[in-house]
Amino acid sequence: MRYIYSLILYLLTPFIILYLKKRGRKNPDYNYNWNERFGFNLKNNTNKPILWIHAVSVGETRAIAKLIQLIEESYPEYQLLITQMTPTGRATAKSLYPKVIIHYIPYDLPHAVISFYQTFKPKIGLIMETEIWPNLVYYASKYNTALFLINARLSAKSFNGYNKIRFLIKPILNKFSKILSQDIATKKNFIKLGYSGYSEVLGNTKFDLTISDDNISNKKVVIFASTRDGEEKQIISQINDQNYLIIIVPRHPERFKIVEELLIQNKINYVKRSSHEPIAQETQVFLGDSMGEMFMYYSMSDLAVMGGSLNNFGGQNLIEPIFLDKPVILGTSIFNFAKIAKDALHIGCALQIQNINECFITINKLLNQSGVYNEKYNQMVHACKSFSRQFQGASQKVIDSISDYI
Numbered sequence: 001m002r003y004i005y006s007l008i009l010y011l012l013t014p015f016i017i018l019y020l021k022k023r024g025r026k027n028p029d030y031n032y033n034w035n036e037r038f039g040f041n042l043k044n045n046t047n048k049p050i051l052w053i054h055a056v057s058v059g060e061t062r063a064i065a066k067l068i069q070l071i072e073e074s075y076p077e078y079q080l081l082i083t084q085m086t087p088t089g090r091a092t093a094k095s096l097y098p099k100v101i102i103h104y105i106p107y108d109l110p111h112a113v114i115s116f117y118q119t120f121k122p123k124i125g126l127i128m129e130t131e132i133w134p135n136l137v138y139y140a141s142k143y144n145t146a147l148f149l150i151n152a153r154l155s156a157k158s159f160n161g162y163n164k165i166r167f168l169i170k171p172i173l174n175k176f177s178k179i180l181s182q183d184i185a186t187k188k189n190f191i192k193l194g195y196s197g198y199s200e201v202l203g204n205t206k207f208d209l210t211i212s213d214d215n216i217s218n219k220k221v222v223i224f225a226s227t228r229d230g231e232e233k234q235i236i237s238q239i240n241d242q243n244y245l246i247i248i249v250p251r252h253p254e255r256f257k258i259v260e261e262l263l264i265q266n267k268i269n270y271v272k273r274s275s276h277e278p279i280a281q282e283t284q285v286f287l288g289d290s291m292g293e294m295f296m297y298y299s300m301s302d303l304a305v306m307g308g309s310l311n312n313f314g315g316q317n318l319i320e321p322i323f324l325d326k327p328v329i330l331g332t333s334i335f336n337f338a339k340i341a342k343d344a345l346h347i348g349c350a351l352q353i354q355n356i357n358e359c360f361i362t363i364n365k366l367l368n369q370s371g372v373y374n375e376k377y378n379q380m381v382h383a384c385k386s387f388s389r390q391f392q393g394a395s396q397k398v399i400d401s402i403s404d405y406i
Contacts, residue, residue, distance in 0.1 A: 026254040029087030036104040039112025042119040048079035052122035057089040066208035066395040092292035108133040117143035146405040152181040159189040170194030203394035220244035226251040226316040227307035234356040249288030256289035327380035349383035
């Protein structure tokens with residue numbers, strides 16, 4: 001079946017090229033480094049043995065900061081290689097990790113994957129979350145790369161999808177030396193899919209982040225983080241004379257201009273990140289039209305509303321704001337991060353609202369300067385601290401788990 005899968009990928013290659021060209025019209029970075037994606041003329045300029053981490057995009061790339069620090073301290077004789085799928089992830093890695101090799105993950109075409117392994121010969125590969133590419137996993141064992149799935153996450157919805165092709169996914173899963181899961185539900189789901197190797201719950205490395213001290217405003221700040229299509233229109237429709245600053249950070253860079261046009265049409269007083277203009281007292285909205293800076297945006301906020309949860313997109317990862325002690329407001333759509341969202345709601349560091357009107361009512365109550373709701377806000381901040389402490393330390397556990405393979 002892997003041969004049929006590979007043949008289909010080769011037949012789809014022209015469409016992959018068209019996709020890259022289409023994305024390149026909106027984001028020019030997609031026009032570069034195709035050789036890395038397709039496995040041609042790859043270069044390895046180090047003589048050191050390589051430890052490889054695959055972090056698909058920005059969130060995963062930032063989440064491995066503590067892990068990279070520990071690897072560099074514990075194994076200085078090794079060279080770190082980080083692969084991503086997106087230009088924004090690549091740019092984030094370049095800005096955060098000056099000592100590592102930055103590279104796109106090859107598309108799952110046999111020749112590209114083989115070229116990758118032959119060029120870098122990684123001794124160990126750490127694959128973040130649920131990036132299970134059949135050829136990438138299959139050829140790892142052929143080239144003596146011990147492969148680990150770390151921060152593994154497999155929701156009930158994803159499990160149901162994989163379970164339909166269990167006979168195909170089972171042999172691929174069992175190529176992993178270890179699967180290190182975020183939670184017990186994920187561990188059980190992988191076992192039900194047929195994984196019979198070493199499995200352990202280690203938590204989530206995203207709780208091992210580091211804090212930035214950046215700030216942009218003396219006003220109270222509410223961030224609408226990683227907003228999706230249609231959500232910004234709802235948010236802007238509610239903006240009136242709030243006494244707090246609203247940060248809007250669209251999930252995809254190609255939508256920055258669209259959101260700016262909405263602000264202009266609705267006569268909202270705004271400043272955008274790319275203009276580098278100071279925020280005045282009368283500024284209503286700060287438009288986060290930059291990539292790789294979400295952690296900074298969270299750090300300067302008092303309260304976070306998770307984009308993707310207001311409309312039916314499944315929500316966005318709420319670990320970063322909770323880690324920074326920022327109470328979280330969730331909409332009704334949280335299926336992408338159901339477990340952590342439910343845990344956050346249970347412990348009290350998050351609230352769930354039914355619609356955008358209720359969202360703004362809740363914000364006004366939480367950020368009120370006096371009364372019981374100010375105390376509620378403080379209770380949520382305390383709950384964030386408790387929640388984070390429960391899950392920190394996953395990066396060191398990963399180091400301990402791979403030590404026998406180094």
